[in-house]
């Protein structure tokens with residue numbers, strides 16, 4: 001579900017076929033479901049990498065180190081005490 | 093699933109809500125640009141978890157919603173032609189034109205097909221040399237490189253029977269239009285992460301500086317959005333402006349260079365009408381002269397078709413964040429997802445449909 005024009009789905013690259021016309025095609029697995037994907041815009045990607053796929057194109061390689069940043073921030077906020085604010089019940 | 097489930101954990105979401113609550117001291121109005129983000133905010137209930145000081149207004153970032161009626165009527169006219177295979181992303185099939193929609197044209201015998209990728213449409217053209225294959229090329233900067241590649245590929249293959257009906261929109265000119273309006277109430281933007289994955293962030297720095305407000309590149313999962321809101325609130329409270337990036341696992345400052353190169357080769361910016369808003373200068377793409385042969389509007393001679401929006405629909409005010417869907421007299425009564433009057437009701441990412449679906453402020 002979701003708009004095909006906003007959606008980007010993370011998947012793991014299974015294989016990439018070389019291409020004579022700058023349009024390498026390959027296969028990406030989305031939790032077991034595989035799709036044919038174009039790698040023209042992510043030439044640096046190799047099998048085993050994680051990519052964000054949008055309408056059949058890999059548009060960016062997912063950075064595994066940066067993927068943890070959200071949780072690092074949460075930990076830092078915890079250390080600053082910003083997570084200890086009591087939560088009043090909302091009326092609505 | 094990797095890169096998905098870990099950003100949906102309820103206890104982490106609550107922790108961010110507490111962090112936002114700890115920082116906020118006065119009312120702020122934030123706008124998320126992208127319809128996909130609007131949908132997640134409402135589905136995961138983030139709008140209801142936030143402290144009352146924070147108002148979220150929903151931007152024009154649903155390409156389905158802002159495609160003008162005129163363009164939909166042109167699509168319908170082409171799809172009705174004998175010998176045409178009309179291809180589109182699934183989202184456009186139910187969007188009503190003046191009198192009908194693509195699904196009804198299909199039911200009446202038109203060859204309308206949903207495709208996953210624009211390259212599938214190119215393949216259909218290869219497989220059906222005796223038919224004209226038209227692709228409805230709708231979308232923001234995220235989708236434009238895929239559609240550009242379809243045109244480039246069709247030219248490489250020398251396909252005389254492939255063309256696109258172009259309806260692309262660009263985010264920075266829309267932000268500029270919202271910010272330059274005297275009625276503007278937006279104080280910070282959550283930028284659409286996937287648009288920035290392609291274009292990078294450099295287009296937004298000058299806008300953020302000129303209007304002195306924070307803009308945070310934000311992802312699409314609940315924790316992404318909450319972190320983006322937290323970053324925006326911290327910047328607002330500290331009086332900082334400029335572009336920050338929450339979505340670093342996907343977005344770099346320079347964006348996707350190969351995609352930008354193909355975009356620049358195939359398309360050029362043009363003035364473009366947004367449904368409900370009107371014409372925004374340089375806010376769309378058209379094919380460059382070298383690729384004009386792939387323009388379906390010229391090939392099928394539909395440039396003369398025009399249409400007026402229904403008077404009752406206040407989509408323009410909704411899409412600029414001036415009103416909420418519940419502020420529309422037709423909302424939920426004369427206008428529902430089954431019988432949409434305006435485009436924000438027809439797409440599930442449209443603000444009106446999302447409010448209807450998740451029963452907000454009815």
Ligand code: SF4
Pocket residue numbers: 404405406407410417420421422423424427428432433434435436437438444
């Ligand atoms: S509720 Fe329907 S008529 Fe009202 S603004 Fe939304 S789409 Fe338009």
